[in-house]
Amino acid sequence: MAYAVEVKNIIKKFPSVVAVNDVTFTVDEGGIFGLLGPNGAGKTTLIRILTCLMKPTSGEAKIRGFDVVKHPARVRRNIGVVSQAMTSDLDLTAWENLDIYGKYFDMPRKERHETMEYLLETVGLKDRARDLVATYSGGMRRRLEIARGLIHKPYLLFLDEPTIGLDPQSRLVIWELLRKIRSETKLTVFLTTHYMEEADKLCERVAIIDYGKIVALDSPVELKRSIGGFDIIELSLSELSPAIMERLRSMKFIKNVTEKESSVRIYVEDAAKAMPALIEEFKRLNIAILNLAVHEQSLEDVFIHYTGKSIREEEAQKFNPFVGPGLPRQMPGMRV
């Protein structure tokens, strides 16, 4: 079976940092693939390589079998891109934005206009199509950009943080929209996000990238299973000692125990079944439970498991001290 995306040993080095460090993975045709990672993990760099906006230092990447370095024109015809920043023209109406974009792909007028009508209807902007984008809210603008990414009926759609900065309502609308598009077409979607809920709800497969490397790749369900346990019981106890930790670890139904300051996280398969035994045990040890929270293991836990809790020192943007941040920054490494 052909792969929608094939990435082999891709490395992208900037003078001060290796943004993508020997990444290899494939994305099957159809469905939504999610690429997760903290800020500065290399998500956007990887997307830019796959969308021919940047050349890799080494390695190979193919979209629908076309090499991104050797055949960028072919790749561009096959992909739709919704970049992280809002990139629709504020001075133009939604209709004009789509129409002009369609012309970039040499679409004949009739086909272009039919697709535009359909997409505007789908993203719910039909009534506002003749208004300037400057009058749009962030969510509307994002929906327009998704429509624009689909105007030429691409084989693969890249969505770089599609719901960043949007309110929960707009986010739900966009999720609905993506589900609808997925169910109606054979489109493959390649999505990056750092909203775990988003990846969990939308993606069939998820890759976690950190420090330029893929640290995990599987379906959300499998990823959750891989870190052990399905439910997490978080407890604050009146006392906590290595002996207690040892005792907990020895209990059969407990998959894993982690400790943080005065609280313990206990990973179990079924919290409802585990609770009575746990409470009994603490009573026996004469330890009071000060606080208790149970939550189902989420992709967030998987994410934290693989990427740790520390906040990333993001690479400072370089700028030329002689002319300030307005210098042409296209030299390699000036913008990570």
Added chain:
Amino acid sequence: MRALAVTERDLRRFSRNPVLMIASVFLPLVYLIIIGNSFQGELKHLPLAVVDQDSGPYSRRVIELLQAMQEGSRTIDITMLSDQKQAFKLVKDGFYKGVLIIPPKFSEDTIKNVNPQIGLFVDNTDSISANGIVNIISRSMPYVKTEYVSVRADRAKAQFRPVELFKKIDYDASLVPGAIVMAIFMGTTFTGAFSLVMDKFLGIHESYLSTPLTKMDIVIGTIISGVLITTIMSFLVLLGGLFITGLKLAGGVSSFLLLIFTISLTALGLLSMIFIILGRADHPRIVGVVIGFLNVIFYFPSGAVYPVESLPGWLRAFSAVNPERYAVHAMKALILKGSGAAAIQNDIIFLAVFTAIMLFFATITFKRTM
């Protein structure tokens, strides 16, 4: 055609900025009015102090001549002073533009014909006023010994009569080609490469870089929209300039078409040149600085305000490769003289070669990746 889609996008965006459109036509016209009225005025009412130490018949004759000038052309306003020292001080302090000293034996020397002299001391920090005073005084002095000016001219004397080849053209009217060149330059600075700089600044360039648009499509499409906008703007400035100065186009339809062609060609050349310089800039601040600089170095040595022949050697050498100079020369010929293609042939050849070179490098140096 994809490049035309780029053009369409630019034109539509520009049409959503009516204030910019009005300002872009209005500013070169304001400029025309201000420069036209700042430099062309004749000198009037220059204050001149006169110290008469002679009080003889011929010194009175000199003063009469000065008074005649004061009443007639009103170039000077004379004030009689008795103290020479005080007169010098007043010139130094800026109250007078000059002082005329008639020495004690002036009348006697004049009668004896022994080289009579008058002292004229001018404030040469204001060289234009100083030259004005020197000119009119030296023109009038030969008449000191003449009681009346003969009506009949001396037949033996050679006569010099300047003949103006073209219809009388005021200084402000002669600036119309300059105002158009300014409009072209302005137009090329906020269209073309500038719209790409703004795209980068706003971060929206990513959207078209991931489409099949080629480097050529982006460069050509952007420049075409720039040429269209600039040509229309310059044409409106031409109409406004003609209206303000009362000038009429000297030539017929063919000169007019050549004029529009020259404007478009100049716009194309300048847009391509600016594309090379700003093709990689991503902040409007850079544009502001670069454009201010380019405007001065191209505009003033172009002959738009003052003849190129007045420039020192090094500046004239630069002016020889200044596209605006050729544009001004061609437009002066077409607007003021109504010349045909032959008169502007060299200008067009230069502009065409310049444009071809610039366009070539604009396409080569433009980078399509992020």
